[in-house]
Structure formats: structure tokens, C-alpha cells
Amino acid sequence: MKVIVADVLGMCFGVRDALAAIDQVQQPAAVTIHGELVHNEQVLSRLAARGFRQVHEDRRQALPVTDTVLITAHGVSDRERARLASAGKNLIDTTCPLVERAHEAAKKLRDEGYHVLVVGKPGHVEVEGLIEDLPSHDVISSPEDVKKYPHPRLGVVCQTTTQVRHADSIRAAIARKNPSAEIRFVDTICHPTKDHQKALEKMLDQVQAVVVVGGRNSNNTRQLVARCRARGLPAYHVQTAADLQAEWFDDTDTVGLTAGTSTLDETIAQVRQALQEIAHSRAQTALTASS
Ligand code: SF4
Numbered sequence: 001m002k003v004i005v006a007d008v009l010g011m012c013f014g015v016r017d018a019l020a021a022i023d024q025v026q027q028p029a030a031v032t033i034h035g036e037l038v039h040n041e042q043v044l045s046r047l048a049a050r051g052f053r054q055v056h057e058d059r060r061q062a063l064p065v066t067d068t069v070l071i072t073a074h075g076v077s078d079r080e081r082a083r084l085a086s087a088g089k090n091l092i093d094t095t096c097p098l099v100e101r102a103h104e105a106a107k108k109l110r111d112e113g114y115h116v117l118v119v120g121k122p123g124h125v126e127v128e129g130l131i132e133d134l135p136s137h138d139v140i141s142s143p144e145d146v147k148k149y150p151h152p153r154l155g156v157v158c159q160t161t162t163q164v165r166h167a168d169s170i171r172a173a174i175a176r177k178n179p180s181a182e183i184r185f186v187d188t189i190c191h192p193t194k195d196h197q198k199a200l201e202k203m204l205d206q207v208q209a210v211v212v213v214g215g216r217n218s219n220n221t222r223q224l225v226a227r228c229r230a231r232g233l234p235a236y237h238v239q240t241a242a243d244l245q246a247e248w249f250d251d252t253d254t255v256g257l258t259a260g261t262s263t264l265d266e267t268i269a270q271v272r273q274a275l276q277e278i279a280h281s282r283a284q285t286a287l288t289a290s291s
Contacts, residue, residue: 001279002254003272004206008199010213010268012192012261014096018073019043021094025070028052031092032064034084035072035125038262039218041239057125063087074125075099077132078107098160099126102188103133109155110134114184117149119170120159121219127159142166143173154183160190161220161261163197163227192261193220200224200258207256209234209249213271214260221260240267241274249278 015038025031028051035057036044047054053066060080068090071081075095084091109116116137120127131137140146156174158167171185203210210228212235214221221237228235236248249255255275259268 001249001252001275001282003275003279004203004254004256005272006196006199006203006256006258008192008195009257010259010261010263010265012190014073014098014190014192015262017096018094021092022047022052022070025052025092030066031068031070032066033070033072034060034064034076035074036217037070037072037094038215039221040215040262040264042264042267043262064089068092071095072125073099075103075129077103077129079132080129096160096190098188098190098192099129102126102157102160103130105186105188106130106155106157107133109157109184109186110136112153112155114153114155115149115151117154117156117174118159119156119162119167124159124219126161130157130159140170140174143169146170146173146177148177149181152181154178154181156183156185157188159219160188161193161223162189163223164189164194166223193223196220196224196258196261197227200227200256203256203258204228204231204233207233207254209236209252210256210258211236211238211244211271211275212258212260213238213240213268214263215239218260218262221263224258224260238271241270244271244274244278246278246281249275249282 018037032053032055034055069084070092073094073096106116116134118127118130118139121141122139127139175183210233212221212224225235225237238244257272
């Protein structure tokens with residue numbers, strides 16, 4: 001079995017920067033991480049072992065008990081930042097600049113009088129941060145969610161990790177159902193997400209199955225899995241090399257490997273190594289059977 005590794009995979013600069021910022025924290029026990037720093041369980045376990053307090057994303061309404069609060073790469077609304085600041089909290093802000101760009105785009109549309117449509121996953125922490133500053137908005141997760149909106153001006157932004165072709169289909173549905181509205185689309189999908197998707201597309205014609213490495217709750221990892229399955233290929237979502245099962249690849253001559261934007265380099269290397277060991281073991285078995 002041959003293993004093909006996607007040209008672009010794994011950790012993006014936004015997550016690397018957030019991890020670098022948190023490495024600089026001298027007294028972890030004095031800092032509350034306001035949600036999950038990244039959607040990667042190995043990273044979260046390491047932060048817990050260092051002594052950071054971590055508040056579940058669904059329980060951020062209560063004020064953190066520590067004086068210092070770390071905003072994650074997914075960002076928060078201006079309203080939430082003001083709430084924390086007015087409670088006297090010192091903020092360490094690791095919001096990715098490309099998430100900030102999505103906030104700026106949404107607020108500009110708001111200020112210009114548009115009803116803002118956010119293409120993304122309802123309830124996702126990044127989406128929550130975006131809509132909290134918008135008095136007039138809807139969140140759209142699929143073309144079936146699109147309605148005829150009672151607004152003459154519709155502004156569209158995307159969660160940064162949206163699949164480009166998914167956003168395109170929602171954008172077309174918005175135009176179809178709102179033929180008389182003035183529609184303005186701002187492309188806020190981040191370039192690392194696009195690069196991962198492009199690299200996956202390039203690989204899909206050459207493989208019979210794909211292993212996707214990333215956190216269970218990682219939106220962009222799930223999108224990579226969904227894309228493989230939409231193309232009719234088996235896609236195996238693993239968090240570590242220990243999740244791999246050799247029998248998945250019994251009928252596979254070539255397997256592809258990709259990983260979400262919050263996956264550690266070492267985890268990808270371990271999964272790659274494990275796939276190569278499975279390939280080696282299969283080659284040995286075939287050799288023994290033929291001799
Ligand atoms: S996935 Fe994109 S928006 Fe999110 S942290 Fe990485 S670069 Fe930033």
C-alpha cells in the first residue's frame with residue numbers, strides 16, 4: 001500500500017501563534033482559557049496538565065474566577081470583550097487575525113444597514129462571537145436553511161473554516177430565493193482552510209481511501225472528512241495513530257493522509273509512520289504467501 005501525504009495539511013499559523021502565546025504564560029493556574037484554545041483533545045489535555053483553568057464553551061456566561069482570561073483563536077464578540085474588561089479582567093487575546101477580519105467584515109455590513117447572513121455551524125464558538133455584535137442576522141448551515149428574507153439588503157460572510165463549494169451553494173440559494181434583494185458577499189473563508197481543501201482535491205483522484213487526522217470537534221477536520229465522503233471515498237477520522245485499524249485498508253492500494261488545522265505535527269508524523277508500518281506488514285504478508 002502506498003501512502004500519499006497532502007501537499008498542505010495540519011496546523012495553521014493562527015493555531016501556532018495561539019500555542020506560542022500560551023507557552024509564554026508563566027503562571028498557568030492564574031489564567032482561565034475562555035473556551036477550548038483549539039479543538040484538539042491532546043492540546044487541551046496538555047494545557048490542563050500545565051494547570052490552566054479551562055471553561056467549557058457552553059459555560060462561558062459565568063465570569064471566570066481568575067484575574068487573567070485568555071481569549072482563544074476563535075475570537076469573541078466586542079460585547080463579550082467589554083463584559084470581561086468591565087469586570088476588571090486582564091485579557092490575553094489569541095484571536096486569529098483572519099477571524100478578526102471576518103468580524104470586521106460583518107460589522108461593516110451591519111453599519112451599512114445590511115441584514116447579515118453568516119454561513120457556518122449554528123452554536124459554533126466562532127459563529128457565536130460573530131453574531132453577538134449583530135442586531136440583525138441569520139446563521140445558515142446548508143442551502144436548505146435559506147429563506148426569503150424580509151430585508152432589501154443582505155450581507156453574507158462565512159465562518160472562516162467553511163468549505164468553499166459549500167459556501168458557493170448557499171450563496172446561490174440566497175440569490176435564488178431573494179431575487180429582488182441587494183446581496184453583498186464578503187469572502188471570509190481563511191486561506192489555510194482553502195489551501196487544505198485544494199490539496200485534498202488534488203489528492204482525491206489518486207487514492208482509494210483517506211485518513212483525516214484531527215479533533216472530534218474540529219469543524220475544518222470534519223469538513224475534510226465530509227468532502228472525501230461526498231466524492232464516494234471512505235474517510236477515516238482519527239485523533240491519534242492509536243485509532244487506526246489495519247483492516248480498514250485491506251482493499252486499498254493507495255491511501256491519502258490529511259489533517260485539520262489544529263493537529264499537532266507530531267501527531268501527523270505518528271499517523272504517517274503507523275500507516276507505513278501497516279503497508280510494510282501487508283507487503284511482508286503478501287511476500288510470504290507467494291513464496
Ligand atoms: S483555521 Fe484559519 S481562521 Fe482558524 S486559526 Fe487557523 S488560520 Fe485562523
